[in-house]
Amino acid sequence: xxxxxxxxxINGTERxxxxxxxxxxxxxxxxxxxxxxxRRGCDQGACGTCTVLVDGKAMMxxxxxxxxxxxxxxxxxxxxxxxxxxxxxxxAFLEGFATQCGFCTSGMIMATAGLLARNPNPSRxxxxxxxxxxxxxxxxxxxIIDAVLDAAKRMQAAQRSEAA
Amino acid sequence: MLQAIATPGSLAExxxxxxxxxxxxxxxxxxxxxPVLNYGTDDFTSLVSLRHVGLTGxxxxxxxxxxxxxxxxxxxxxxxxxxFLRAALDAIASPTIRNMATVGGxxxxxxxxxxxxxxxxxxxxxxxxxxGTTARVxxxxxxxSSGLKQGEIVTHVSFPLPEAGSFKFAKAGRKALNAxxxxxxxxxxxxxxxxxxxxxxxxxxxxxxxxxAASVEKALSxxxxxxxxxxxxxxxxxxxxxxxxxAYASAWYRARxxxxxxxxxxxxx
Numbered sequence: 001x002x003x004x005x006x007x008x009x010i011n012g013t014e015r016x017x018x019x020x021x022x023x024x025x026x027x028x029x030x031x032x033x034x035x036x037x038x039r040r041g042c043d044q045g046a047c048g049t050c051t052v053l054v055d056g057k058a059m060m061x062x063x064x065x066x067x068x069x070x071x072x073x074x075x076x077x078x079x080x081x082x083x084x085x086x087x088x089x090x091x092a093f094l095e096g097f098a099t100q101c102g103f104c105t106s107g108m109i110m111a112t113a114g115l116l117a118r119n120p121n122p123s124r125x126x127x128x129x130x131x132x133x134x135x136x137x138x139x140x141x142x143x144i145i146d147a148v149l150d151a152a153k154r155m156q157a158a159q160r161s162e163a164a
Numbered sequence: 165m166l167q168a169i170a171t172p173g174s175l176a177e178x179x180x181x182x183x184x185x186x187x188x189x190x191x192x193x194x195x196x197x198x199p200v201l202n203y204g205t206d207d208f209t210s211l212v213s214l215r216h217v218g219l220t221g222x223x224x225x226x227x228x229x230x231x232x233x234x235x236x237x238x239x240x241x242x243x244x245x246x247x248f249l250r251a252a253l254d255a256i257a258s259p260t261i262r263n264m265a266t267v268g269g270x271x272x273x274x275x276x277x278x279x280x281x282x283x284x285x286x287x288x289x290x291x292x293x294x295x296g297t298t299a300r301v302x303x304x305x306x307x308x309s310s311g312l313k314q315g316e317i318v319t320h321v322s323f324p325l326p327e328a329g330s331f332k333f334a335k336a337g338r339k340a341l342n343a344x345x346x347x348x349x350x351x352x353x354x355x356x357x358x359x360x361x362x363x364x365x366x367x368x369x370x371x372x373x374x375x376x377a378a379s380v381e382k383a384l385s386x387x388x389x390x391x392x393x394x395x396x397x398x399x400x401x402x403x404x405x406x407x408x409x410x411a412y413a414s415a416w417y418r419a420r421x422x423x424x425x426x427x428x429x430x431x432x433x
């Protein structure tokens with residue numbers, strides 16, 4: 001088995017890693033890069049807890065052998081979090097009680113980040129669809145959907161104040 | 165156990181990798197194949213990734229749509245010319261999976277997944293299959309039922325743009341979103357003076373692969389496009405399907421409700 005060197009830009013910094021064939025992005029993030037905010041759940045793309053942004057799009061990191069995404073730009077929950085305080089999506093989840101056990105939360109937040117990058121003003125239906133690949137076994141989803149919509153408002157407000 | 169992943173940068177390199185790695189499987193979006201790898205139930209030792217071979221993009225010219233096999237389902241949702249497919253695409257998995265899953269890969273996923281193949285059958289699509297030296301054109305239903313020979317790659321799928329409003333779609337699953345198919349129905353129906361002039365129906369979830377509902381097409385073709393006529397034709401679907409039991413529904417249930425969903429897809433009631 002031949003290991004290979006893969007280069008990825010993870011949270012803005014270029015990283016090189018030596019991987020065995022078929023090593024998935026979630027393994028690299030957690031085991032090699034120490035970025036344990038990305039959760040490993042079902043390993044089959046059914047639960048969404050490993051969701052990260054790859055080249056700006058929400059994808060499941062358990063389904064991506066890193067050799068196949070050489071050169072990609074990866075953003076995780078750690079990269080989303082600012083140096084001080086929280087990202088507006090995180091604030092919306094926190095203040096809206098949209099987390100309980102927290103295991104799905106980083107995936108939910110990254111799926112939300114993927115939605116809001118494409119669609120800054122989502123409808124409730126858009127929010128439901130955006131997290132339809134993410135399973136939460138605690139909240140019953142309503143608080144999460146509310147938080148996605150609240151996050152959109154917070155990000156728009158932040159952009160307006162930046163522009164002003 | 166996996167020993168190698170080849171990551172070719174062109175179709176020629178992909179064919180070279182396939183001849184170098186004789187038991188290799190093709191890896192497109194990975195949404196069906198990587199779970200097998202993660203579970204350790206794989207029976208292959210190498211993969212050839214099609215992510216960077218340049219088979220992406222949608223081209224519409226002279227009423228014919230050509231889609232690169234490595235185009236993701238999410239990319240199709242953004243195509244204005246393919247707006248008629250949005251409801252069907254929305255019914256396939258989740259946006260996160262659609263950011264990864266490809267048009268070509270969807271032809272080879274096991275039922276009850278692979279609804280896009282049912283859409284392509286309805287659209288009368290064909291697949292361009294390359295073996296490295298020559299390319300052949302194959303009907304989608306043949307590709308999904310018989311698969312490809314080792315060394316072959318689907319490079320594109322193409323179909324004529326259907327008449328406005330003629331594409332129909334309905335899917336029954338256990339959930340409103342992100343569900344496997346109990347029955348998926350895709351159809352193109354064209355009528356003139358209340359009679360069916362052209363009908364083409366693809367079904368998912370009701371056989372080993374997506375299938376054409378040829379008996380329903382035959383029963384409906386030339387007949388009036390009303391509830392009585394559609395209901396009678398839809399019952400013929402039992403000749404076209406061979407459903408299985410799985411965790412989502414029994415074979416009996418699928419056979420029982422397939423005509424109902426065909427009717428709902430075609431006339432919306």
